[in-house]
Amino acid sequence: MRSTADENDSTRSVDIPVPNLAPADRDQMFALYESYYEAVDRKGFERDLAEKDAAVIIRHERKIIGFSTYLVRPQTVGGETVHYLFSGDTVLHPARWGDPVLLRSFFRAAGAAKAEVGGRLFWFSIIGGHRTFRILPNFFCDFVPAIDGPVSARLQTIRDAIATARYGRHFEPSTGLIDFGPSQGHLRDQWADVEQTALRNRFAAFFLRANPSYFRGVELACLAEFEIGNLKRYAAASFAEGLKDGR
Template sequence: MNSQLIRIEELSPLDVEEMFVLLSNHFQGVKRDVFNNDLDDKNWVILIKDEQTNELKGFSTLLMYDTCFEGETISIVFSGDTIVDPSAWSSSALSTSWISSINKLRWEYCKGRLYWLLISGGYRTYRFLPLFWQQFYPRYDTATPENILCLIQNLAVKRFGENYDIKTGVVRFAHPHILRDGLRGIPAERLQDPHIRFFQTLNPGHFDGDELVCSTEICEENLTRAGRRMWFARTNSVDQIPV
């Protein structure tokens, strides 16, 4: 698999069409105007393509921005539409390029500490947090610190408005993306993982497209061993990242 990080405005019409088709093939409820508006709201996208056929196998849109919280300027990376075709699940292309891309982009955008604002509509997405980050929230083995909870709620209210339920920490969109049959739900054996079991407890409506709001600080000190390997992945440039 090859991975490419490019600015939203540099996407070709073909890229955009392939992204829409890929998302629609895996989710119910994908509307073209909602997809276009979401894309316009982002500033970067990671494309995952088959090295032999150049077929789009996955993508993740990103919004990098600054905000103020408790008198401090901080930077945020928000993950938008994200999908990887099951035929590419054995590849670490997306996770590798995501972390190494953020390591590069932070030098251009960050004016303070950098946080990842992530909404998890499926256990696979949530599982990225314990895999790559030492401290993240919410998590099963410790309560979310008050200052982090306030940060998450502050960011979620500003970004999702009335779609965000501050009591449950869950976002319910008017037009949710619901995984198609065969992709949604959690296999019974995966519930042996306490992280996945916790995700199901906090987001019981994930089957219907509910999204759990999560966050972690993005810094070298917070990386797991697996995260560090990807953080320092060799890259040629910010625009083209071979995996």
């Protein structure tokens, strides 16, 4: 378990193995998640949580105000074995949107995971909202789907291998979309707001073009490598902290 205090207030982040989550933590996490997502239930939430290795928990005055769950797994692609960090259910109270507290903790956790696996580590994510998608252009240099410039064929091959292994027929490589049919969870209308944001933000506009059916739970499969040279802004610093602490 790793814990970090925010310099500005009583907010703390902690990285907790899933088996160590207290029942009260699980109750708070689901209550927070359900308040922002539709088509979710406690059974599905617990099933998703059980697959994950750990959760990054953000507390303010002992109350959970945000979290992200994740797992790390190997994937063989063309004879090479790489590892990917797959982030699952993620939510942060709107009062803290724009605050880097959850992202910094996430990148520290990724750095520690990179130290543990030793080799290449990628962030594999399936994204149903424009705010999460904007992490890619804001904090990574190269990623797929690419917004500017040529698409990295290697990144796309790795993404497709992981997505196919995890989701099979639900994944369509030509679009990068994962369609489960009935929604397995999507943002409530008042929190999605991608159409309005797309009018003033080109990254949100790209997400809307890439995943026009986000509103019924369709997810966009994305991939980026966790590597200092591929990270921007405070992501690189936080990742380096986790990398150092994990060794």
